Amino acid sequence: MGFSQARWFFEDGLLEPTPFEIGRIGEGGVRVAEPEEELIEAVGSLEEVIPKELIRKELKLPGLSEPEVARHFNRLAQMNYGVDSGSYWLGSCTMKYTPKLVMRVADHPSIRNLHPYAPEELAQGLLRMLHELQEMLSVITGLPNYTLQPAAGAQGELVGALMIRKRLGDLGERRDEMVIPETAHGSNFASAAMAGFKVIRVPPSSDGTIDMNALKEAISERTAGMMITNPNTLGIFEDRVLEIAEILHANGSYLYYDGANLNAIMGWVRLSDMGVDVAHLNIHKTFSAPHGGGGPGAGAVGTTDELRDYLPVPVIVKEGNKYRLSYDVPRSIGKVRTFYGNVGVLVKAWAYLKMLGSDGVRESAAIAVMNANYVRKKLMECGFDVPYGRGRPCKHEFVISLAKLRKETGVRALDFAKALIDRGLHPPTMYFPQVVQECLMIEPTESDSLRELDKYVETMREIMKTAYERPEEILNSPKNAAVTRVDDSLANKVLWLSWKVYEKQKSQEELYR
Numbered sequence: 001m002g003f004s005q006a007r008w009f010f011e012d013g014l015l016e017p018t019p020f021e022i023g024r025i026g027e028g029g030v031r032v033a034e035p036e037e038e039l040i041e042a043v044g045s046l047e048e049v050i051p052k053e054l055i056r057k058e059l060k061l062p063g064l065s066e067p068e069v070a071r072h073f074n075r076l077a078q079m080n081y082g083v084d085s086g087s088y089w090l091g092s093c094t095m096k097y098t099p100k101l102v103m104r105v106a107d108h109p110s111i112r113n114l115h116p117y118a119p120e121e122l123a124q125g126l127l128r129m130l131h132e133l134q135e136m137l138s139v140i141t142g143l144p145n146y147t148l149q150p151a152a153g154a155q156g157e158l159v160g161a162l163m164i165r166k167r168l169g170d171l172g173e174r175r176d177e178m179v180i181p182e183t184a185h186g187s188n189f190a191s192a193a194m195a196g197f198k199v200i201r202v203p204p205s206s207d208g209t210i211d212m213n214a215l216k217e218a219i220s221e222r223t224a225g226m227m228i229t230n231p232n233t234l235g236i237f238e239d240r241v242l243e244i245a246e247i248l249h250a251n252g253s254y255l256y257y258d259g260a261n262l263n264a265i266m267g268w269v270r271l272s273d274m275g276v277d278v279a280h281l282n283i284h285k286t287f288s289a290p291h292g293g294g295g296p297g298a299g300a301v302g303t304t305d306e307l308r309d310y311l312p313v314p315v316i317v318k319e320g321n322k323y324r325l326s327y328d329v330p331r332s333i334g335k336v337r338t339f340y341g342n343v344g345v346l347v348k349a350w351a352y353l354k355m356l357g358s359d360g361v362r363e364s365a366a367i368a369v370m371n372a373n374y375v376r377k378k379l380m381e382c383g384f385d386v387p388y389g390r391g392r393p394c395k396h397e398f399v400i401s402l403a404k405l406r407k408e409t410g411v412r413a414l415d416f417a418k419a420l421i422d423r424g425l426h427p428p429t430m431y432f433p434q435v436v437q438e439c440l441m442i443e444p445t446e447s448d449s450l451r452e453l454d455k456y457v458e459t460m461r462e463i464m465k466t467a468y469e470r471p472e473e474i475l476n477s478p479k480n481a482a483v484t485r486v487d488d489s490l491a492n493k494v495l496w497l498s499w500k501v502y503e504k505q506k507s508q509e510e511l512y513r
């Protein structure tokens with residue numbers, strides 16, 4: 001199957017313009033009716049109720065007709081790539097397909113039109129769904145108490161770290177260090193630091209799991225806890241997690257579990273059986289809402305009973321047949337998100353879990369793991385280097401290193417990724433985790449069929465071959481995408497966050513090229 005992405009140009013060669021560029025002042029797709037005479041008689045005209053000098057003469061908003069709006073967004077969609085376009089093996093992000101039924105539930109008018117300020121009596125259905133979601137998460141993880149409020153995995157980590165800190169304060173303990181393995185997700189380090197902890201890093205051993213000797217050395221009377229990502233960012237299950245929990249607990253420290261990779265283990269093992277004190281789950285990845293594109297997420301946090309009273313307020317409680325938001329959480333770390341978090345994502349998770357049921361949850365984890373192992377085996381047979389965990393099965397993802405390819409051909413992981421784009425496949429995550437050189441992190445998820453797995457593997461084999469025979473072809477990709485090579489660091493250095501700023505700075509654009 002060939003691939004060529006739609007590419008829409010504006011007059012001067014720019015890609016699809018913004019509404020500011022094509023809109024016309026005064027134009028609009030919606031006409032608002034003039035106020036009726038009776039209304040003006042009753043309350044007065046605009047000029048009578050607002051002082052004249054405050055009334056604006058014009059409002060320079062660009063207007064478009066309805067067809068123009070529909071076409072604008074349709075063209076943008078054609079220049080985009082999503083889980084509905086094709087394989088999306090973005091490691092660590094679990095870009096599984098979102099079933100249309102899940103979207104329909106989240107888009108139901110009774111959910112979509114519910115105002116966040118609606119009184120509890122009018123939001124009983126939604127509160128019930130959220131309460132049920134918490135209960136389902138408890139069954140899956142074994143952790144009895146949940147908040148669904150954090151807006152992302154990283155915010156869940158911050159919540160968990162703050163809860164540990166407050167608990168230790170209440171116990172009169174002065175522990176200010178958080179131990180984090182180098183194979184943990186990058187956000188763990190930032191969250192621990194934001195919660196006021198000094199981060200102590202632990203390297204992996206040669207099989208990709210935590211180096212137990214280094215861990216024992218890192219732990220002291222100052223250790224508040226450890227944040228473990230399991231399966232870790234190499235896609236390997238930390239099988240000594242029980243021993244780790246015992247070491248920490250014997251030391252008076254807590255075990256924080258980054259459960260963002262739950263997709264690999266859900267329904268098969270419980271976090272409570274691994275000695276976990278507090279954990280977050282990436283609701284958006286695991287339960288089918290896509291993670292990419294900066295879209296809204298949800299980082300549910302679950303805890304043991306010891307830490308229950310530290311959860312953010314409000315919590316959802318059930319009294320008889322009624323549901324309400326309770327602020328009666330004695331040692332709460334406070335509120336962490338407006339209203340009740342990103343409810344749309346939570347509703348999708350509820351629908352997804354109801355749709356799958358117990359067997360489906362287990363099956364989806366099993367297929368995700370089998371798909372990853374199949375692809376890893378096939379790629380190893382094609383000569384791709386799997387630097388960690390070769391001798392054991394991986395979980396839902398794995399990493400390969402293109403260091404040898406770079407040395408021998410000059411083709412980097414970045415170039416390899418661009419070549420995948422040219423062949424109609426979304427590239428894997430690159431250069432993460434940092435313990436692997438020229439890293440590609442591959443997560444096929446459970447969404448792809450055997451045919452698609454084989455196609456992806458064959459495409460990677462072909463790119464590798466081309467890189468050795470005609471490296472310049474790979475170095476010049478992508479050619480078939482709407483957007484070709486971009487300046488990867490420009491957007492980090494130059495923050496044009498609004499149209500107004502862009503307009504002002506546009507003249508300086510050349511300076512940064």
Ligand SMILES: Cc1ncc(COP(=O)(O)O)c(C=O)c1O
Binds near residue numbers: 185297
């Ligand atoms: C293992 C792990 N932990 C934490 C996070 C952070 O989650 P978020 O991006 O929702 O903040 C991710 C993101 O995918 C992850 O893969």
